[in-house]
Amino acid sequence: MEEVFGYVRVSTETQVKSGYGADSQEQAIREWCKANNKKLVKIFYDLGESGTVVNREGLTDLLVSFNGVRRVVVLNTSRLWRSDTAKVLIKREIEKMGADVISIEQPTYSVFTRDPHDFLMQGFQELLDAYDRMSTNMKLAKGRKTKAKSGVKACGEAPIGYKWQHDGVDKPIVVVEPDAVHIVTTIFKKYLELGSVGKVRKFLNEQGFKTNRGKDFSDMSVLNILKNDFYVGKVRWNDMEQDGQHEPVISKITFGKVQAQLQRQNKRSNES
Numbered sequence: 001m002e003e004v005f006g007y008v009r010v011s012t013e014t015q016v017k018s019g020y021g022a023d024s025q026e027q028a029i030r031e032w033c034k035a036n037n038k039k040l041v042k043i044f045y046d047l048g049e050s051g052t053v054v055n056r057e058g059l060t061d062l063l064v065s066f067n068g069v070r071r072v073v074v075l076n077t078s079r080l081w082r083s084d085t086a087k088v089l090i091k092r093e094i095e096k097m098g099a100d101v102i103s104i105e106q107p108t109y110s111v112f113t114r115d116p117h118d119f120l121m122q123g124f125q126e127l128l129d130a131y132d133r134m135s136t137n138m139k140l141a142k143g144r145k146t147k148a149k150s151g152v153k154a155c156g157e158a159p160i161g162y163k164w165q166h167d168g169v170d171k172p173i174v175v176v177e178p179d180a181v182h183i184v185t186t187i188f189k190k191y192l193e194l195g196s197v198g199k200v201r202k203f204l205n206e207q208g209f210k211t212n213r214g215k216d217f218s219d220m221s222v223l224n225i226l227k228n229d230f231y232v233g234k235v236r237w238n239d240m241e242q243d244g245q246h247e248p249v250i251s252k253i254t255f256g257k258v259q260a261q262l263q264r265q266n267k268r269s270n271e272s
Contacts, residue, residue: 004033004102005072006043007062009079011050022047025075032073032104041069051082054089063090066097076105159230160184160212161249174246181249183209187225188250188258195261197222226258 006029010022026043033040042065046058059080062072072094074080080101081087091111094101103109158164161184163177186209190200197219204217211221225231232255233248234241 001037001039002071003039003041003069005062005065005069006030006033006040007045007058007072007074007079008043009046009049009051009056009058011048011082025079028075028104029073032102038073040073051078051080052086054086059090063093063097066094066099070097070099071102072099073102073104075103077101077103077109157212159228160225161231162246174244176247176249180212184225184231184249187222188231188254191222191226191258192254192261195265197226197265223262226262229255231255 006026008022008025008029010025022045029043030040032038044058044062044065046056049056049058081090094111099111101109101111158174158177161177161181162174163180164172165175166172183204187200187204190203191197194200194203201217201219201222204222209217211217229236230244230246231248231250232252233244233246235244235246236242
């Protein structure tokens with residue numbers, strides 16, 4: 001037997017006389033559930049609340065209760081909303097939960113059925129979804145920028161030679177990975193000796209060295225390490241550069257020599 005919720009809303013005393021009183025709505029919901037073999041788990045109530053208002057206690061409790069129960073029975077969809085704005089916002093939350101509305105007086109109704117006349121409503125809903133995504137991205141970006149300003153790597157995978165430490169600290173930090181840091185120092189050393197990214201890549205793979213993801217090194221993965229100033233203690237976010245809180249594993253002198261050699265090698269490649 002499918003489990004369902006019920007929802008009752010009464011805004012004024014006059015609705016009692018019109019057949020939309022709380023008792024009338026509740027009776028209709030219970031009779032419908034009995035006739036249609038549905039198990040009524042709970043009825044949520046908003047008494048003396050306008051349908052144009054979204055912030056209703058009973059409605060809020062209903063929306064956060066959708067879990068195993070995926071449908072709510074109402075006498076009429078006007079019990080849920082009485083304005084286009086309320087309709088968009090409430091339908092949006094119900095859809096996000098994968099739930100649906102059963103309207104006793106509108107037996108063919110579903111929040112997933114698109115009415116051609118609702119194209120403006122749908123556009124409004126899509127606009128709200130886009131705003132939510134933008135707002136989330138802005139919050140994440142702000143957090144990454146704040147971390148970078150304090151010299152902490154913002155997020156994501158730690159560069160090879162480092163790892164995230166979660167235990168024994170208030171917030172996760174990047175620390176040196178003893179079992180992998182020698183790969184980084186070897187790459188810098190060998191590049192200065194061999195003068196070729198390709199030769200370094202060949203050496204690494206012959207020695208059985210692997211990337212963070214357990215793969216053989218490519219020319220690009222070697223180059224990315226050689227150009228990454230995180231290894232000399234820097235943290236970058238967009239165009240911002242800060243001294244990091246992590247331990248450098250390559251000296252600034254070595255890093256400078258490598259950058260100069262990369263530039264010379266690149267210049268020769270462009271001239272040839």
